[in-house]
Amino acid sequence: MTSLLTAEGLYKSFGKTNALDGAGISIREGEVVAIMGPSGSGKSTLLHCLAGILPPDSGTVTYRGRDLTGMNDGARSELRRTEFGFVFQFGQLVPELTCLENVALPLRLSGMKRRDAERASKEWMARLEVDTVADQRPGETSGGQGQRVAVARALVTSPKVVFADEPTGALDSLNGERVMHLLTTAARETGAAVVLVTHEPRVAAYSDREVVVRDGRSRDVEFVR
Amino acid sequence: MSIGHALLGLLEGGPRHGYDLKRAYDERFGHDRPLHYGQVYSTLSRLLKNGLVSEAGVEAGDGPERKRYAITDAGVTDVERWLGTPEKPEPYLQNTLYAKVVLALLSGRSATEVLDTQRAAHLTTMRELTRRKADGDLADQLICDFALFHLEADLRWLELTAARLDKLAEEMAR
Ligand SMILES: Nc1ncnc2c1ncn2[C@@H]1O[C@H](COP(=O)(O)OP(=O)(O)O)[C@@H](O)[C@H]1O
Numbered sequence: 001m002t003s004l005l006t007a008e009g010l011y012k013s014f015g016k017t018n019a020l021d022g023a024g025i026s027i028r029e030g031e032v033v034a035i036m037g038p039s040g041s042g043k044s045t046l047l048h049c050l051a052g053i054l055p056p057d058s059g060t061v062t063y064r065g066r067d068l069t070g071m072n073d074g075a076r077s078e079l080r081r082t083e084f085g086f087v088f089q090f091g092q093l094v095p096e097l098t099c100l101e102n103v104a105l106p107l108r109l110s111g112m113k114r115r116d117a118e119r120a121s122k123e124w125m126a127r128l129e130v131d132t133v134a135d136q137r138p139g140e141t142s143g144g145q146g147q148r149v150a151v152a153r154a155l156v157t158s159p160k161v162v163f164a165d166e167p168t169g170a171l172d173s174l175n176g177e178r179v180m181h182l183l184t185t186a187a188r189e190t191g192a193a194v195v196l197v198t199h200e201p202r203v204a205a206y207s208d209r210e211v212v213v214r215d216g217r218s219r220d221v222e223f224v225r
Numbered sequence: 226m227s228i229g230h231a232l233l234g235l236l237e238g239g240p241r242h243g244y245d246l247k248r249a250y251d252e253r254f255g256h257d258r259p260l261h262y263g264q265v266y267s268t269l270s271r272l273l274k275n276g277l278v279s280e281a282g283v284e285a286g287d288g289p290e291r292k293r294y295a296i297t298d299a300g301v302t303d304v305e306r307w308l309g310t311p312e313k314p315e316p317y318l319q320n321t322l323y324a325k326v327v328l329a330l331l332s333g334r335s336a337t338e339v340l341d342t343q344r345a346a347h348l349t350t351m352r353e354l355t356r357r358k359a360d361g362d363l364a365d366q367l368i369c370d371f372a373l374f375h376l377e378a379d380l381r382w383l384e385l386t387a388a389r390l391d392k393l394a395e396e397m398a399r
């Protein structure tokens with residue numbers, strides 16, 4: 001299968017720190033790829049560059065033949081909103097909204113009517129087994145529930161790629177496994193690729209393959225152009 | 226732990242007597258379990274028979290302890306293959322993995338590659354267990370989890386060792 005998202009020769013420094021030092025990776029449609037490596041090795045920076053959140057100092061990021069690094073900000077955030085989904089370590093849900101409103105938010109931002117958005121969101125919350133907390137605010141839910149709400153929000157737009165940075169980092173192992181099981185099952189059913197940053201081997205075991213990052217360099221053995 | 230491979234790896238530094246080999250092995254790998262002379266000589270005679278070592282001179286006197294052994298080309302190939310092949314992921318591998326790392330460093334081969342090869346093998350097994358867990362009942366899940374936690378401990382050690390290779394090489398060079 002051809003590559004969906006490819007990064008080549010990425011360099012990124014923060015002051016004197018070379019966070020990325022020639023990193024490359026290739027993500028194919030529908031695959032779950034774990035980005036592993038020690039803390040500070042550049043995993044999150046690589047994910048941010050791949051997702052068009054952070055511009056690299058040099059190198060290219062290509063999504064379906066389009067060069068992300070050459071796009072203007074507007075086009076890039078449009079792409080992020082329509083094609084990508086995001087889950088971070090701490091759900092980053094809007095505390096003032098209910099969980100249902102949080103899940104529906106990306107659809108509302110795309111102009112979908114409230115009723116339609118909430119209907120689709122409820123379905124996703126049921127799939128992630130958090131429909132019971134639909135009317136609660138994020139602060140009233142447990143950590144595991146909050147992360148599953150965040151996963152529902154990431155998937156509700158039917159993205160082609162879900163970026164997850166240490167999505168289980170703040171959870172105990174049982175809740176972490178539940179999040180991983182539900183996330184990867186849903187992604188596989190919908191054909192979304194998952195780029196999963198984790199330093200935990202048991203979390204990485206939910207992936208199809210792993211790419212190891214060390215000192216800002218990645219080693220993607222299955223690099224395909 | 227493969228004593229034969231460890232002895233071969235130590236012989237890559239140059240020919241040695243049997244007692245010399247035992248000392249080198251015990252110093253590096255035999256902390257809790259030093260080798261018996263009998264083990265050393267029976268291993269060496271097997272390696273000799275398989276053409277992996279050759280006799281490299283005999284000192285005056287008699288008895289096996291007078292012989293010096295040298296690694297052959299076939300022996301080097303054998304060490305090479307051993308280092309390049311991941312161990313079957315299972316708990317309590319530490320002795321073998323540690324020996325592989327040390328011998329790779331001693332011989333100027335890539336210890337990172339040894340660790341990476343092992344990591345990939347471990348993760349492959351962990352993926353199978355994770356899939357089995359998803360399809361299984363609670364008993365399956367608990368059994369798989371037991372194995373998964375042990376394999377994860379190995380992997381954490383691999384990671385930590387990878388981060389300390391420079392330091393280990395430095396200490397060994399002293
Ligand atoms: N915004 C930033 N400002 C300064 N340094 C940063 C920033 N983001 C990352 N770094 C540095 O870059 C390196 C790689 O960071 P990161 O990609 O977050 O690593 P990882 O996710 O693997 O832990 C680290 O040394 C980190 O301190």
Ligand SMILES: [Mg+2]
Pocket residue numbers: 043044045
């Ligand atoms: Mg990070």
